[in-house]
Amino acid sequence: MFTLAEENYLKNIFHLQQLSPEGVSTNAIAEKLDTKPSSATDMVQKLAEKDVLTYIKYKGTTLTENGKKIAANIIRKHRLWEVFLVEKLNFQWDEVHEIAEQLEHIQSEDLIARLDKYLEYPSVDPHGDPIPDSNGNFKKTEKKLLSKLQPSQTGICVGVKESASDFLKYLDKRNIAIGTEISVLEKDDFDDSMTIQIKNETYFITKKVTENLYVQIN
Amino acid sequence: MFTLAEENYLKNIFHLQQLSPEGVSTNAIAEKLDTKPSSATDMVQKLAEKDVLTYIKYKGTTLTENGKKIAANIIRKHRLWEVFLVEKLNFQWDEVHEIAEQLEHIQSEDLIARLDKYLEYPSVDPHGDPIPDSNGNFKKTEKKLLSKLQPSQTGICVGVKESASDFLKYLDKRNIAIGTEISVLEKDDFDDSMTIQIKNETYFITKKVTENLYVQIN
């Protein structure tokens, strides 16, 4: 159906479109795909022929409904594989992206349906990002940064913003993982630090941490 | 390291070399890879440059030690993924080949090491073919066709020769799977049919079946 290169363009244009829904620029696409603007122009013209996006010279690019669906399906595959790598093969959150980047292009509807079942229909990937259903529909989550919470509020950890290895080890030490319930006890307006509670233990954490942790509020 | 096309050539030349260890012909390679002889020549010349095989014009091709190792590693990945698909995702034996054909090209040493562990270090794939170790060494199995067994001999089913869907259903009905112990009670020299025993049940099976089932003798 679509080549590996085409799939990568579709997926990345989808992500860019979230940030600029009015249309994605050629330069933005080129930068995201680590290629030259001239290459992006060529590919975008080819994809427009295939009716997965609309392209107006010098104006920009927008995915069609069909294009969005195809892109969402690639993202679905990527995130399901990430869950597999972390849950079943015990990879760390930050080690899975490159491998999932390859696995997302494996062609088989049946495979993905079975993988989904095997993983017990997860709704988010190891970074807390939502996994679209097989029709490409996202259930948008109420994911927000921990720093946005007020004292007495409680959230469930659903992901991290930047998954650096050091940061993940830091979280491990405090028993913070996906699904962990975090309550805010105090919040300091001067340096934006927080005192939080996890399973009867209290921790003091800095701004750097609160702005890197996503939580879902009930 | 090697492109997808290169990996496919290496893997298939490896298989062909098992049948003709003195050298593989260009036509045989082309046929196996479903391509034209001229394309095979081009690729073989390129791979000779990379020292994974020796090629003598008009004479044929032989993998180098290095080439064999690379090919064996691709086969290792293919067979491990097949085990995963059957054992974990409940695919049938005959449904997994195409998908494994894609998965075998995923690039990550770590992934394969973890997958191997997760599957508890299997020694054969769902078809009973041996899985080489990470150095590319095959432990050759005493796999033989059921038809070669004599009355009173017992073997453990390790695979099938041709995994047609009908045949697998036939086996299912008689509770024959990988690991099933089969004892030969009688053998008819006229039509090569057999009477066999499986867990206190006896079955009458024809030549067509005995020549499609691989068993390992203790």
Place this chain on the structure above:
DNA sequence: ATCCATTTTTAGATAAGTCTAAAAATATTT
């Protein structure tokens, strides 16, 4: 409104992998 910087596109080139058609080498038959 003109000039300038930036963005975007076009034109032409390259590399990988394939193809067809024709030429060359090898194998087989008589």
Place this chain on the structure above:
DNA sequence: AAATATTTTTAGACTTATCTAAAAATGGAT
């Protein structure tokens, strides 16, 4: 051993996806 058939290689062309360099369009700033 010559003629014929088969196998294999070479030469040149095509497609996909990329690049560089140059041209064209756009958007501000003055």
